[in-house]
Amino acid sequence: MITTEIAIIGGGPAGLSAAISAASLGAKVAILERDGRLGGQLIKQTHKFFGSEKQYASTRGFDIAKILEEEMEKYKDKIDIYTNATVLGLYEDGVLTIEHNKKYMKMKPEKIIVATGASEKFLSFPNNDLPGIYGAGAVQTLMNEYGVKPGNNVLMVGAGNIGLIVSYQLMQAGVRVKAIIDAAPQIGGYLVHASKVRRAGVPILVSHTIKRAHGKESVEGATIWQLDERWQPIEGTEKYLDVDVICISVGLSPLTEFLWQAGCEMKYIPELGGHVAIRDENLETSVNGIFIAGDVAGVEEASSAMVEGRLAGICAANSLGYGDDRFEELRRDYTEQLKSLRSGPVGAKIVSGLSKVTVKKQFA
Ligand SMILES: Cc1cc2nc3c(=O)[nH]c(=O)nc-3n(C[C@H](O)[C@H](O)[C@H](O)COP(=O)(O)OP(=O)(O)OC[C@H]3O[C@@H](n4cnc5c(N)ncnc54)[C@H](O)[C@@H]3O)c2cc1C
Structure with a gap:
C-alpha cells in the first residue's frame, strides 16, 4: 500500500494548482491522472483564454498546462505524478484503488482533493x-x-x-x-x-x-x-x-461519483451543472478530509478551477499542520480572487448556485 499526505484525483488545472499550492506549504502530494498527459481540458484548448492576468488571460489553454507543469517542477521532491492512473474507488476507510499502467494499486492518503472535472451532457x-x-x-x-x-x-x-x-x-x-x-x-x-x-x-x-x-x-x-x-x-x-x-454542446455535469461513494452530502444545483457536494469555505466536503476543486465542485471555467485548486491545496495542507504563518494571507488572497472572477452578470449564476451549497463553518 502506497501512502502519501494528500492524494489529488485529476490532473487538470484544478488538480495541478492544488498540487503546487499544497507542496509550496510543505505537504507531500500525489497526483493521480487517468490520461497519459497532465492538463485536463487545457490540452485541447487552442484558443487564448479570457479572465485575469493572474490566471494567464490571453494565453492559449495548452500553454497554461505547460506553465503549471513548469511550476510543479519547483516542488518535484514533494509531488509524485502518476499518469495513466485511473482512480476506481474511494472507500470509507480512506483507501483509493487505482489502475496504473494496467496494474492495480492501493493508496492510503491522509487527505484527498477530488478534482475530476465534468462530463458532457x-x-x-x-x-x-x-x-x-x-x-x-x-x-x-x-x-x-x-x-x-x-x-x-x-x-x-x-x-x-x-x-x-x-x-x-x-x-x-x-x-x-x-x-x-x-x-x-x-x-x-x-x-x-x-x-x-x-x-x-x-x-x-x-x-x-x-x-x-x-x-x-x-x-x-x-x-x-x-x-x-x-x-x-x-x-x-x-x-x-x-x-x-x-x-x-449542451453543457457539462460535474463528475461526482467518488463523492457519492465516499458518502459526501450532495445537492442538486442546476446553476452548477447538476449534483455537487456541500462544502465549507475551505472547500472541504461533509466528509472530513475530502476536499473538492474545479468543475467537480460546480461547472465554471479554468480560471476559477485554478484558484479553487490553490485554495483546496493550502486548506488540505494546513489541516495537516503546514503553513501556519502564510495560510491566512493566502486563503484571503484566493478567496478575493474567486470573488473578483465571479463578479459581473456571468458570475451571478455561479454565486447564486454556490450560496446554496456553501456552509460557513468547517464540518466537525
Ligand atoms: C471548448 C472549451 C473551451 C473552454 N474555454 C475556456 C476559456 O476560454 N477560459 C476558461 O477559463 N475556461 C475555459 N473552458 C473551461 C475549462 O476547460 C474547465 O473549466 C477546466 O478545465 C476545469 O478544470 P478541472 O481541473 O476542474 O477539470 P478538467 O480540466 O476536466 O480536469 C479533470 C481531470 O481529471 C481527470 N480524471 C477524471 N476522472 C478521473 C479518475 N477517475 N482518475 C484519474 N483521473 C481522473 C481527467 O482525465 C482530467 O484530466 C473551456 C472548456 C471547453 C470544453
Missing part, C-alpha cells in the same frame, strides 16, 4: 446513436490532439461558449459549420465568440432544437425545428440540413 432524439454524433469535447480531442477532421459539414447544437469556440475551431480546420442552434431564446456564450462565427457566415438560430438525425450507417442529415416561448416544438417549422456530423 447529451440529448435524446431519434437516431442519436448514429456514428457521426459527437460531444464537443470529443470533436476537440479528435481535431486538436490527434489532427483528425470529424467530417465535412457540421450541425452544432448549443450556442454556449464551448459550442461557439468549437465551431470556430472546426472552421479553422476546414470544416463547414452549416448552423449553430440553441433551444434558449438567446445566445448563451460571450458575444465576442458569437460575432466571430457570424462574421464567417454561420447562422446562429436561437429557439431551435434538433428533431432527428438521418442516416443508415452514419449521419447523413439532420432535421431541426423551432420552439415556442414554452419551449414546445412548432409543427411546420422543420428544416433539413445536409450534414455528416452533429456536435452536441
